[in-house]
Amino acid sequence: MDRFDTSPETALHWHQQGTGAALATVVETWGSAPRRVGAQLVIGGDGRIEGSVSGGCVEGAVIVEALEAIDAGEARLLEFGVSDEDAFAVGLACGGTIRVLVEPVGKVLSEAMLSELVAARSAREALAYVVNLETGHRELRRGQHPERMRMDRSGFEEDGQTFVAIHNPPLRLILIGAVHIAQALVPMARIAGYDPVIVDPREAFASDTRFPGETIVTEWPDEAVARLGLDPRTAVVLLTHDPKLDDPALKAALEADVFYIGALGSKRTHAKRVERMQDAGFTPEQIYTIHGPIGLDIGAAGPAEIAVSILAEMTAVLRGKA
Known part of the structure; x- marks a missing residue:
């Protein structure tokens, strides 16, 4: 993240307000993307948004999918092919592929886990949010992934299914x-x-x-x-x-x-x-x-x-x- 992203805090707040919320996280992208892997967009059940997963070329589609995911109570892994023309319009040299994981708060990403994540961030405690896309298992890890922590580098482990989202303090x-x-x-x-x-x-x-x-x-x-x-x-x-x-x-x-x-x-x-x-x-x-x-x-x-x-x-x- 280029700046400290407050999407988890916003998602928890909107969920607790009763409007519903989903977190959309970039899990894979092309090399010249304007947002790094791990960047997040929070979508409220009432259509509000905060954050970004691209320079603007896929946000609209992500919002639609996220609202449907909130209603269905299920996670979605989205993949978008971005044309050269669309990529150029948001400042990229060429197009490519971007994958975005959408997780509704509550039924998929539990309120308890999100609350723990937000509390750790507030206390300047580094941790990793880990999700296995094949099994759906989610957990928070402390004291692990030191190289990812040092480099602020979220991404897939070697198995290609375990995504590690790094949450470092500012x-x-x-x-x-x-x-x-x-x-x-x-x-x-x-x-x-x-x-x-x-x-x-x-x-x-x-x-x-x-x-x-x-x-x-x-x-x-x-x-x-x-x-x-x-x-x-x-x-x-x-x-x-x-x-x-x-x-x-x-x-x-x-x-x-x-x-x-x-x-x-x-x-x-x-x-x-x-x-x-x-x-x-x-x-x-x-x-x-x-x-x-x-x-x-x-x-x-x-x-x-x-x-x-x-x-x-x-x-x-x-x-x-x-």
């Missing part, structure tokens, strides 16, 4: 230091699907004027990080150059299971940072996870280009390409 970026680079990085990260949080006790820096509409925390970094919590879907970026501000957050990040830690500064600055972390008792393996100097070496000059290099490195680490 990506989150905790920025320590409301500096110029942060002003460039925050909007870029938001476009890439992150929920950014800016932490800086210096109110002259951490102001709504400098970061309009963003989440700003003016607590000391150790207090802020402890309250926000750290998990495998969180990146921590240290930008202040001030050990009094950076180091408390860095220590918390090193003790947690965040997927990315990046720290601004020269090689000399980073060497001093390494010494401080060694003195604090961290192991070489832990310290090695710090990306410093921060960002991919693209010859960046200026805050905006440095922000690009940071976001690129975060993406590479997240996707296992670093």
Whole structure:
């Protein structure tokens, strides 16, 4: 998913309202599709929709099938062949095939299972929703499919019948230091699907004027990080150059299971940072996870280009390409 998809939450809400609902999930598609496998569209029994399973070329047919599936109380596996002309109209180079699984809430996808899924998502707990298309068996799995989790990659297992839908928490970026680079990085990260949080006790820096509409925390970094919590879907970026501000957050990040830690500064600055972390008792393996100097070496000059290099490195680490 490009952004955090709230289709399960909406489907549960509409079902509990009594209007009925179905979840339509992309289970297979052509390579140039605008929505990834795992993308979802929720269809209400009254015809309301939220989300998307394509760029618009198959939604109408999916809605019709979903309304019929709600009435019948049965799942449907739909397959659409998209013509070159239709594909071009929604921004694709060529046509292909898309398969969509439609599951009515209640009789097929139980309210209890959907409620458990929604609760886990709210608690930032990663899990997989697994359905066997041959047997109809459905279950939620925790602590399994690590590669799919890391790559955010829903899809079929090798048997061709077991579909695994990955539900990861939203990506989150905790920025320590409301500096110029942060002003460039925050909007870029938001476009890439992150929920950014800016932490800086210096109110002259951490102001709504400098970061309009963003989440700003003016607590000391150790207090802020402890309250926000750290998990495998969180990146921590240290930008202040001030050990009094950076180091408390860095220590918390090193003790947690965040997927990315990046720290601004020269090689000399980073060497001093390494010494401080060694003195604090961290192991070489832990310290090695710090990306410093921060960002991919693209010859960046200026805050905006440095922000690009940071976001690129975060993406590479997240996707296992670093």
